[in-house]
Every structure is written in structure tokens, then in C-alpha cells.
């Protein structure tokens with residue numbers, strides 16, 4: 464299958480994507496809709512034959528079978544012996560989801576109701592701090608216990624009518640210090656978000672914040688809540704069980720914002736909007752489960768990704784939301800995609816047949832246009848770009864700005880597609896009065912090779928429901944890519960070694976232990992810190 468794809472790609476690699484639009488139906492054929500959402504992949508070099516081969520790849524990998532196994536609660540995370548059921552957290556209709564013979568939905572929905580009640584207590588002032596109504600919430604977490612809520616709170620700021628939410632993740636004391644500086648401990652709620660309740664960054668920050676709070680309030684623990692599966696540890700930290708929201712081991716960290724890890728978002732936007740966010744994701748689940756591969760957005764997004772990375776060999780992909788409020792989406796997707804599919808062996812522990820998942824990066828447009836788009840347009844490498852934009856913005860009185868935003872988004876994908884030839888560039892520069900060798904030289908700097916692939920995801924407006932759809936779309940995209948590559952997308956052993964070595968280096972840096980056994984570079988770097996620290 465892979466060979467068929469790579470040899471077919473080689474046979475069409477020189478053709479211009481623009482020429483494919485000689486087919487007047489191309490934009491329609493190479494796009495798919497889900498409700499009001501449109502995914503356009505016509506500005507890629509994928510044609511009917513390539514799509515057929517990609518679909519066959521999905522069929523051969525039995526994506527549908529793996530998908531059904533995931534939704535059915537089978538232990539598809541084989542290296543950790545766990546089911547993968549973040550979809551149960553947004554299964555608002557409550558149809559049974561059985562794990563080890565038990566329907567988990569009553570507990571899931573019960574926890575959601577408890578979260579809702581607590582969020583409402585905080586928002587209404589029924590739950591107060593020791594100085595009165597809660598004005599600020601500080602979520603302490605990292606990775607999957609941080610990136611989702613950070614991204615979503617920002618994305619949905621037009622819906623945020625609750626206390627202000629802040630996020631502390633880095634173990635760099637600068638982060639917590641900067642976040643706490645303007646806050647009043649007596650009206651601040653602290654949420655410690657950690658599935659394991661052992662993550663060193665989170666626990667260190669939690670202790671720092673508790674110490675900060677204890678300088679002002681008599682009972683700091685009363686203003687703490689915890690989002691964790693480790694109830695013994697939350698109790699040991701002194702957090703009352705009424706403010707502990709747990710979740711099962713079948714919710715992976717980077718897939719967890721649909722449940723308790725989303726509490727800060729729920730407090731910011733309220734329970735009704737939070738449920739709309741879940742409903743959006745749930746609707747994408749239904750689509751993923753039922754739509755034909757050729758109409759299935761997560762499957763198509765995955766196949767386009769596979770085409771560009773594994774088949775064409777483009778090493779990275781850029782996610783470019785023309786939506787300022789999605790500023791943290793690229794970071795969120797970096798964890799989702801790279802922690803999930805950045806693996807070198809397959810489920811059986813054998814070397815992968817192909818390269819693993821791509822490097823994912825990006826920034827909102829139009830800002831990126833004034834920074835790295837230069838390389839995207841004229842650099843020697845190809846970066847497939849994933850644009851996304853809403854038909855409308857929330858600032859109705861600033862509609863003219865939204866029009867300009869959309870114009871820029873569409874212009875970028877058009878420019879990548881068309882490019883500008885040497886003849887065109889020469890004509891432009893000649894019209895400016897240049898001639899001879901200087902004309903030639905200057906024109907060459909103004910050539911755009913074009914023929915660079917991009918996709919565009921469009922949606923009506925970034926509502927909670929649409930955000931839920933977008934995030935679930937990407938989750939399932941990562942899943943499909945993982946299945947096709949044979950990867951377990953739900954473990955993350957690659958983060959462990961660094962954690963272990965950091966633990967071992969702490970006493971070396973503090974002077975309790977020497978650098979014996981360390982490589983020369985590490986020993987020298989320790990020496991620098993000891994001299995200058």
C-alpha cells in the first residue's frame with residue numbers, strides 16, 4: 464500500500480496543483496461538510512487516484528474496526544492496559560458505555576452534574592473565598608491538565624461571564640509569581656489539575672500557591688479544589704472530597720478537558736455553554752462513527768496528513784487559525800498530535816514501517832504573515848498549511864475587520880497555490896523602471912514557486928459547540944493517523960526519561976551530590992550554574 468502511494472506520488476509530483484482545477488467540480492469533489500463546517504482539501508496534489516489509494520490504506524488498517532473498538536471500551540491502549548474513552552465524557556445522551564462489565568455513564572454524568580453545581584456555586588457567589596465572592600480562578604496543571612482549558616478559555620472569551628481564569632503550568636517560579644501578583648488570595652479559587660497528583664511541576668506550584676494563600680487567609684485548603692484520579696493524594700494535600708472531581712484511567716491527559724479538567728472553562732462560561740461545547744464534540748463523534756470514509760472529516764483530515772508527511776515527506780505541518788482567540792490551539796495540537804503519534808515503534812514494539820507523526824506548529828493569522836510566512840512562500844522546503852477561519856466574528860460592529868481577516872486567509876492559500884512566475888515578476892519590476900541585469904536579479908527575488916499545498920477548515924462562528932467540533936475533529940484525526948501508522952496514540956513513554964534525569968539532577972545542582980557519571984557537557988553546564996547561580 465505504502466509503495467503504491469509513494470510511486471503514484473512520484474508520478475504526479477511535478478504537476479501543478481492549479482492545473483487540477485481544470486476540473487470545474489474539483490473544489491466540490493475534494494471537500495467535505497459536516498453540518499455547517501466545510502473542510503476543503505482541493506488545494507493539495509491529491510486527485511481521485513491518490514484519494515482511492517489513501518482510502519484503501521484506511522481500509523487495510525481497518526480504521527473502522529479500531530474506531531468501533533475504541534468507542535466500545537476495548538483496552539486499545541495496550542501498553543498501559545487501558546480503554547480509551549474520552550468520548551464517554553461528552554456522551555450527553557448517556558447511552559451505556561461499558562468498561563470491564565460496568566456502565567460508566569452514571570458516574571460520568573454524576574461527576575458532570577457535581578462540576579456544574581460547584582461551578583454555579585462559584586459563579587453565583589454561593590461558594591465564597593474567605594474575603595468574599597470569588598473573583599479569580601487559578602488552574603494549576605501542565606500538559607493535558609493545562610493546555611486544553613487554557614486554549615478553550617481564550618477561544619470562548621465572548622462567552623465568559625464568570626470569574627477571571629488564570630493558568631499556572633511552568634515550574635519556572637516566574638510563571639506563578641506573575642500570575643499571583645495582581646490577585647487577592649481571599650477571593651481566589653485554586654484548582655489543582657493533575658490526573659496523577661504527582662507531577663512535579665504541578666505539585667511544586669500547588670505548594671507555592673498554598674503558601675501564598677496562607678499568608679492572608681486562615682484556611683487556605685478551603686479555597687482549593689482538585690481535579691484528579693488520585694483521591695488519596697488530594698486528601699493528603701488537605702482538599703475536602705466535596706471539591707475533588709475524579710476521572711477514570713481511561714481518560715488520557717491530553718484528551719481530558721471534556722471532564723473535570725474542564726472545570727475552569729465551566730466556571731468561566733457556565734454549565735450551559737460547557738454542555739454546548741460537549742455537544743459539539745459529541746456530534747463530531749457521531750459523524751466519525753457513521754460517515755463514509757469519503758465524507759468523514761476526521762478520516763479525510765488524517766489521510767491528507769498522511770499524504771503530506773508519510774507519502775510526500777514534508778516534515779512539518781502548520782496550523783494557521785485566522786481567529787485570534789485560537790492563539791493557543793497550535794500549542795494544544797502540538798501535545799495532542801506529537802505526544803500521541805511521536806512514536807518510533809508500533810503496537811507490537813517493532814520499528815515503524817514509515818516515519819512517525821509530523822512536527823506541528825503555528826500561530827494565528829494575520830500575525831504569522833509578518834513573521835514566518837516568508838519561509839512558507841519562498842523557503843526551499845514545503846510546509847503544508849492548515850488554515851481555519853470563521854465566516855463571522857463575534858465583533859459585529861467590526862465586520863469590516865473580519866472581512867479583511869478572511870481576505871487575508873484566502874489570499875494566503877491562493878498565493879501558495881498560484882505562486883508568481885519569473886515572467887510575472889519580471890513584468891512587475893520592469894514596470895517599476897528596472898532593466899538589464901538588475902531587472903533580472905531583482906525579479907528573481909520576487910518569484911514565488913507556488914504549487915504549495917494547503918487545506919482550509921471553515922465554520923460559521925467560533926461558538927462553544929463549534930470549538931467542541933473542531934477539537935474532537937483533531938482528536939479523531941490523530942487517532943486515525945495512529946491506527947494507519949500502527950502506533951499506540953494513547954501512551955507517552957517518551958516523556959519519562961527526561962523526568963527521571965531531572966529528578967536525579969536536582970541534588971547535583973543543589974550541591975548534595977557530585978557530577979560523577981555525568982557526561983562532560985552536563986557536568987560543565989552544572990559547573991556554570993554553580994558558579995553563576
Ligand SMILES: O=P(O)(O)OC[C@H]1O[C@](O)(CO)[C@@H](O)[C@@H]1O
Pocket residue numbers: 605606607608656657658659660661662665716717802955958
Ligand atoms: O495530569 P498530570 O498527571 O499532572 O499529567 C500532566 C501531563 O503530563 C504528561 O503525563 C506528560 O508529562 C501528560 O501526558 C499529561 O497531560
